[in-house]
Amino acid sequence: MVDEIEVFRRFIRRRGMRYTPERETIILEIFSRHDHFDVDELYLRLHRQGVRVSKASIYRTLPLLIEAGLITEVFFEDGHMHYEHTFGHEQHCHLRCTECRRVIEFFDASLEKLEDRLVRDYDFQISGYSLEVFGLCPQCREQRRAATE
Amino acid sequence: MVDEIEVFRRFIRRRGMRYTPERETIILEIFSRHDHFDVDELYLRLHRQGVRVSKASIYRTLPLLIEAGLITEVFFEDGHMHYEHTFGHEQHCHLRCTECRRVIEFFDASLEKLEDRLVRDYDFQISGYSLEVFGLCPQCREQRRAATE
DNA sequence: GTATCTGCAAACCCTTTGCAATAAG
DNA sequence: CTTATTGCAAAGGGTTTGCAGATAC
Numbered sequence: 001m002v003d004e005i006e007v008f009r010r011f012i013r014r015r016g017m018r019y020t021p022e023r024e025t026i027i028l029e030i031f032s033r034h035d036h037f038d039v040d041e042l043y044l045r046l047h048r049q050g051v052r053v054s055k056a057s058i059y060r061t062l063p064l065l066i067e068a069g070l071i072t073e074v075f076f077e078d079g080h081m082h083y084e085h086t087f088g089h090e091q092h093c094h095l096r097c098t099e100c101r102r103v104i105e106f107f108d109a110s111l112e113k114l115e116d117r118l119v120r121d122y123d124f125q126i127s128g129y130s131l132e133v134f135g136l137c138p139q140c141r142e143q144r145r146a147a148t149e
Numbered sequence: 150m151v152d153e154i155e156v157f158r159r160f161i162r163r164r165g166m167r168y169t170p171e172r173e174t175i176i177l178e179i180f181s182r183h184d185h186f187d188v189d190e191l192y193l194r195l196h197r198q199g200v201r202v203s204k205a206s207i208y209r210t211l212p213l214l215i216e217a218g219l220i221t222e223v224f225f226e227d228g229h230m231h232y233e234h235t236f237g238h239e240q241h242c243h244l245r246c247t248e249c250r251r252v253i254e255f256f257d258a259s260l261e262k263l264e265d266r267l268v269r270d271y272d273f274q275i276s277g278y279s280l281e282v283f284g285l286c287p288q289c290r291e292q293r294r295a296a297t298e
Numbered sequence: 299g300t301a302t303c304t305g306c307a308a309a310c311c312c313t314t315t316g317c318a319a320t321a322a323g
Numbered sequence: 324c325t326t327a328t329t330g331c332a333a334a335g336g337g338t339t340t341g342c343a344g345a346t347a348c
Contacts, residue, residue, distance in 0.1 A: 018322045018327055039312080054330045059313060075224040079338085080312055095271055104271060110259045118282060122244055122253060126284035133267060135275035167302055167347045188337080203305045208338060228313085229337055 004031050004070055004085070011068040022057045027065065036074055036084045036103070072128065076101075093131040099140035153180050153219055153234070160217040171202045175210045176219070179234055185223055185252070187231045221277065235277075242280040248289035 008027050012019045029046055030037065037045075039058050046053050062083060065071045072092065074082045078101075084092070093111070095104040115126055157176050161168045178195055179186065186194075188207055195202050211232060214220045221241065223231045233241070242260070244253040264275055 016327090020322070020328065022329070052330090055312095056314080056331075057329060060328085073226065077222065095267055095273055097273070098276065106267070106271075108263050108266070110263055114257050114259055115282070117257065118244055118255070122255075123287045124244055124246070124282075124284040125290050126282060127247065128284075129280065129282040131278065131280045133264070133273075133275060133278040135273040135277075138272045141274050165302090169303060169347070171304070201305090205306075205339080206304060209303085 008065065008068055008070060012064070017064075022053045023061055023064075025051055025053055026058060026061045027070070030065070030071065030083075030085055034085075036082050038080055038082045040080075072130075074130070075132070092129070093133070095133045095135070097137035097140055098134050099136055099143075102137055157214065157217055157219060161213070166213075171206045172210055172213075174200055174202055175207060176214065179214070179220065179232075183234075185231050185233045187229055189229075221279075223279070224281070241278070242282070244282045244284070246286035246289055247283050248285055248292075251286055 005024065005027060008023070009019050012023065025046065026042070029042060029051075039055060039062070042058055043053070043055050062071065066073065069086065071083050071085045074084050074092065074094075076082045093106050093108060095106055096102070111129065111131065115129065118124060119126060154173065154176060157172070158168050161172065174195065175191070178191060178198075178200075188204060188211070191207055192202075192204050211220065215222065218235065220232050220234045223233050223241065223243075225231045242255050242257060244255055245251070260278065260280065264278065267273060268275060
């Protein structure tokens with residue numbers, strides 16, 4: 001955790017920006033858990049702890065964390081953006097139940113080979129990817145089956 | 150193209166809803182091209198042809214087309230939703246330049262095997278997936294290199 | 299005829315931004 | 324001291340919705 005803080009501090013300083021308590025509070029809170037989060041959740045988590053950081057500051061800090069490579073946006077179909085930090089899991093593969101919205105995170109090595117093929121075929125310099133697989137989880141499939149009988 | 154219209158008409162009637170000229174106009178316009186689109190583009194394309202369909206109707210029709218399995222949402226990082234129709238390309242693999250936002254569509258058979266593994270490992274009934282690979286295209290990479298010299 | 303659909307404009311909600319006060323370096 | 328950052332509240336911008344008139348069936 002200290003690592004990310006250090007990466008962020010250096011990133012901020014390198015750009016002649018200021019490393020403020022608000023920015024540190026935000027990154028500390030984000031890296032204190034391994035879950036996905038959205039702005040509201042983060043704001044509430046901070047407020048419950050008695051820390052007062054405005055949403056504006058959160059909205060202004062998240063793009064910095066993205067540019068620093070510490071977090072990434074994750075697209076959910078619920079109308080607002082979600083984020084996850086990249087520490088320890090640079091790849092982003094999600095298996096989503098379209099019914100209950102449960103998310104299972106998985107890893108598959110074949111994607112690294114695919115990445116190599118893309119570099120070769122299209123000459124892109126690849127920085128990351130996001131694979132979202134949609135479907136019905138066993139429970140929801142069963143419920144749906146029962147409902148249509 | 151007639152196929153999709155038929156699928157949609159049946160989908161609408163099966164639900165006791167009404168197959169209106171506006172709904173037909175929208176689906177006809179969507180399937181008249183193979184590009185991605187967003188609500189504004191679709192609205193303008195219709196208006197340029199002298200067809201007047203409100204954005205509200207477009208916004209109300211798109212979820213129906215999604216439910217009918219005829220189009221899917223595509224997440225772009227530009228603040229609003231994009232769509233593409235699923236006719237002929239059920240898989241959605243995009244290679245995106247993060248600089249110029251160019252999109253290359255590709256297909257890779259290894260993803261079908263990955264899908265099989267997911268079915269086996271997690272017992273999901275998979276309906277689709279979306280793979281977004283991010284990076285720099287050759288041109289933008291070259292420009293960036295030249296700029297930092 | 300009845301229930302759904304349309305267009306309009308207002309409401310919504312997430313996100314961004316202008317500004318004056320504050321604080322980092 | 325200088326310049327960036329903060330919090331607030333207002334503005335933005337895409338999307339949704341209430342409503343009255345129109346229309347599919």
